[in-house]
Amino acid sequence: MSELSQLFDTVNIGLVILDRDLKVKYWNRWMEYHSGIAAERIIGASLFAHFPSLNTRKFLRNCKSVLTFGNFSFFSQKLHHYLFPFRSDSSFESRFEFMQQSCALGPLRDESNTITALYLTVQDVTELASYEHRLLEMNMRDGLTGVYNRRFLEKRLAEEFDRHVRYARNFSVIMFDIDFFKKVNDTHGHQCGDFILKGVSGKIAAMIRKTDFLARYGGEEFCCLLPETDIAAATVLAERFRQTIAGMVHCYQKTEIIVTISLGVSGLSGQFPSSDVLLKRADDALYAAKGSGRNRVVALS
Numbered sequence: 001m002s003e004l005s006q007l008f009d010t011v012n013i014g015l016v017i018l019d020r021d022l023k024v025k026y027w028n029r030w031m032e033y034h035s036g037i038a039a040e041r042i043i044g045a046s047l048f049a050h051f052p053s054l055n056t057r058k059f060l061r062n063c064k065s066v067l068t069f070g071n072f073s074f075f076s077q078k079l080h081h082y083l084f085p086f087r088s089d090s091s092f093e094s095r096f097e098f099m100q101q102s103c104a105l106g107p108l109r110d111e112s113n114t115i116t117a118l119y120l121t122v123q124d125v126t127e128l129a130s131y132e133h134r135l136l137e138m139n140m141r142d143g144l145t146g147v148y149n150r151r152f153l154e155k156r157l158a159e160e161f162d163r164h165v166r167y168a169r170n171f172s173v174i175m176f177d178i179d180f181f182k183k184v185n186d187t188h189g190h191q192c193g194d195f196i197l198k199g200v201s202g203k204i205a206a207m208i209r210k211t212d213f214l215a216r217y218g219g220e221e222f223c224c225l226l227p228e229t230d231i232a233a234a235t236v237l238a239e240r241f242r243q244t245i246a247g248m249v250h251c252y253q254k255t256e257i258i259v260t261i262s263l264g265v266s267g268l269s270g271q272f273p274s275s276d277v278l279l280k281r282a283d284d285a286l287y288a289a290k291g292s293g294r295n296r297v298v299a300l301s
Helices: 002-008 031-035 058-071 127-142 150-167 181-188 192-203 232-246 277-292
Strands: 014-017 024-027 071-076 101-109 117-125 171-176 214-218 221-227 249-251 255-257 261-267 297-299
Touching: 002 117, 002 232, 014 031, 058 071, 058 101, 058 117, 101 221, 117 221, 127 181, 150 171, 150 221, 171 181, 171 232, 171 277, 181 192, 181 255, 192 214, 192 221, 192 232, 192 249, 192 255, 221 232, 221 277, 232 261, 232 297, 261 277, 277 297
Parallel strands: 261 297
Antiparallel strands: 014 024, 014 117, 071 101, 101 117, 171 221, 171 261, 214 221, 249 255
16 A cells, blocks of 8 residues: 555645544544644554544544445534644634634445445645635625624624523613714815724724624714623713723824714613614614714613
């Protein structure tokens, strides 16, 4: 099998052969490189001695199906992400901690057609998975500010509303927009307006938790979804937003510009039959804030 071993050591894919006791019979050079485990160290040992995370009911069931019935099993990246926790050496910018893998199991038979072992292939698909994730992010993000877009907001709002109603958890929404934004555009131009939009949204995005969601609702209006947050805490956060933006100085082409925001807050309660009503209540609170002088927070439960 030396000729085949030479061939298997040149392919850009991991190849492992396991006997019926799931001990390693073959471990190609790709697996050596990415695992840091030399073939002579692992051949003859149980796969689980080096990779205990694989010793799961699902993996064992799939191995048994291959060895008993000659079936083929596949572990897609979208469902499982990876089998082996390898670090990826891809130069492509990746959001994943570990190499993303597409893996397959299949039977190996002897001359009498008896299944004597199984093979496991491991393919690095990190670059493809990262690229797909980036495309998905582009479809969810506002092109100017980089925060989430309205389409994502409406979908996420419905999901969060349903989840929090089902489990009776707190959930609040903050709507805000930039006061007298038309005046900024008319005085300094639309490029300056874009600069202000990016500055304001970027600052607020940096102030929220990873579990919160900031989206551009339209024009100069934004919406922040706050899971696990009651209306009192959301109102305190909205006031922090207001004070922070009011204290910012935006320097555009040597011109210093200060803007303020008005904010409306609404929290989940039994009176809201749908996420749309919750959002409208926050919008009503925003317009109440604008109607009562701007640069302030109004909360409506």
